[in-house]
Amino acid sequence: MNDAQLTDELASRVMGWKVASGRFVKPSRSWIPKWRFAPLERLEDAFLLLDTARAAYTLSRSAAGAFTVSVRLSQGRGEASGEPKPRIITIALAKAAGIEVDR
Numbered sequence: 001m002n003d004a005q006l007t008d009e010l011a012s013r014v015m016g017w018k019v020a021s022g023r024f025v026k027p028s029r030s031w032i033p034k035w036r037f038a039p040l041e042r043l044e045d046a047f048l049l050l051d052t053a054r055a056a057y058t059l060s061r062s063a064a065g066a067f068t069v070s071v072r073l074s075q076g077r078g079e080a081s082g083e084p085k086p087r088i089i090t091i092a093l094a095k096a097a098g099i100e101v102d103r
Contacts, residue, residue: 001102003040009099010090011037014053039090046089055093059085071096 001009011017015037017024025031039045050057056072068081069092078095080088094101 001100006094006099006101007034007037007039010039010049010094010097013097013099014049014093040087043086046086049090049093053093053097055096057092059089073097
């Protein structure tokens, strides 16, 4: 699964948005362009996913600078480590949601 497909899947499953051509349609029928939601690149969007999913999570950083994230959802648990921080958070959340992630 590539980054765009993962973002679409998370927008659908976690955020409850519909995936349309070039945009996400929110439940209120408003929409945002796809480029404005980038949880693999933007820390704000990664935390928005965590908050919306109501995930329990831990985030730590090693002395070498790598991040480790553990995410718990009602349906599972996911872990990821490395850099950058938004990508690692999003991958751990995707794994917890049962989404196959290449990294």
